[in-house]
Amino acid sequence: MKKIAVLTSGGDSPGMNACIRAVIRGAIYHGVEAYGIKYGYNGLIEGDIYKMKSYSVSNIIQRGGTILKSARSNEFRTPEGRKKAFYQLQRRGIEGLVVIGGDGTFTGANIFCQEYGVPVVGAPGTIDNDLYGTDFTIGFDTAVNTALNAIDNIRDTANSHDRIFFIEVMGRDSGYIAIESGIGGGAELIMVPETSTSIEDVIHTLGQGRNHEKTSSIVVVAEGDEEGGAIEVAAKVKERLNDKDFKVSILGHIQRGGAPTAMDRILASRLGLAAVEGLLNGKRSMMAGVINNRIVYTEFKECINTSKPLEQDMLRMVKILSI
CATH class of the missing domain: 3.40.50.460 (Phosphofructokinase domain)
Incomplete structure (x- = not known):
């Protein structure tokens, strides 16, 4: 794999920039050309794609939001939209994709991977912490x-x-x-x-x-x-x-909004690098996550279809400590 691209999709979350930084620099470290896609799947369809260097992600680890911008894409939900997206990757020779977002982002990525065989690995970027396959999501803390x-x-x-x-x-x-x-x-x-x-x-x-x-x-x-x-x-x-x-x-x-905490910066950096290395090691249609402080990979379909329950001990604690 010689070229990969990264996008952010859905709701923004603090730490997305740290994750983008890790993807770009992780790719460059491994000798892979790195590209950024602006405005999520909409930007992929429209070809809003540009090559990024190490300096492209300087001084962003502490910033909230996402320098790649984010948007929800109705067109990507259609076969015609995904066909346009595949064409944009193909014409640039981009062989793999890192997507940062939540379950909607991964749902689209999973369909795209099945239809066109494009290797996609996700990093969980959502403040809700509701994705199965990771203890924490980027932005939650x-x-x-x-x-x-x-x-x-x-x-x-x-x-x-x-x-x-x-x-x-x-x-x-x-x-x-x-x-x-x-x-x-x-x-x-x-x-x-x-x-x-x-x-x-x-x-x-x-x-x-x-x-x-x-x-x-x-x-x-x-x-x-x-x-x-x-x-x-x-x-x-x-x-x-x-x-x-x-x-x-x-x-x-x-x-x-706001500057991400130390925990979110470190988590995002770990998951961004894990997404890149997952692609290079043959992972497909999977999300990189952290469970018990170890990197794990979970299939998109499992992340999307499996609920992540609240800890009952936490609910019990509320009742006890509120008296």
């Missing part, structure tokens, strides 16, 4: 720390005014950010999509806090909880407890 910092700040004002705050974090299908930031921030209750928490449960927990003479409380809500986001949950609780002061904070996209 930074997102948790961003949310935790916000929770700490909100706790100060909640205490000052004896308020109950409902704080919404990202996690449409996954509660990993909510669980870790909530435990780290001392939340009284954490609501996640993976488990059912009724409004009655919320009211009961807040009532227990009153019994223990707590004057303020924090409830962390993952955006995909079955009772709704933080606004919906707060409104339902207020119908039953109208003698307390309720506030809602939605953290939103601040969780996706």
Whole structure:
């Protein structure tokens, strides 16, 4: 293999730049020409591809976002779009592809690999930490720390005014950010999509806090909880407890930005290099991940079709430590 390319696709996450850097420099170290593809699969279809050198990725390891930009591509979902993408690789002699993203990115890559035989290895770049085949995804640790910092700040004002705050974090299908930031921030209750928490449960927990003479409380809500986001949950609780002061904070996209933590920079560097070396060692349609601090490769179809459950011990911990 003499030429490989890298792209970032789907939602951005802190550490993607560190991963791009590792892919480019890892390829060059092994004597392989490295190319960057801008705007994900859209850029691949349009031929927005350029050769990269070692200096092309200088001074980016500390930057959030992605220098290659990212986009979701409806055209790549079609056979015609994937045919155009293959043509763009073929005409440049690019023999392998590294894709950085989440399950949508890997779904497209898996189909592309099956249709055209292009070797593709993925690196898990998503703040949700919801991909099977790795203990941690690139950007998760930074997102948790961003949310935790916000929770700490909100706790100060909640205490000052004896308020109950409902704080919404990202996690449409996954509660990993909510669980870790909530435990780290001392939340009284954490609501996640993976488990059912009724409004009655919320009211009961807040009532227990009153019994223990707590004057303020924090409830962390993952955006995909079955009772709704933080606004919906707060409104339902207020119908039953109208003698307390309720506030809602939605953290939103601040969780996706910012300089990556040391953990995310190191993880991204390991996975970027592992993706390159996986390609060179014959890996196909697989994701590079880290399990028990060791590099592992998992087939895309397994990453996509296997759910990654929350640790039940973490949920149990929330209940015990919130009294």
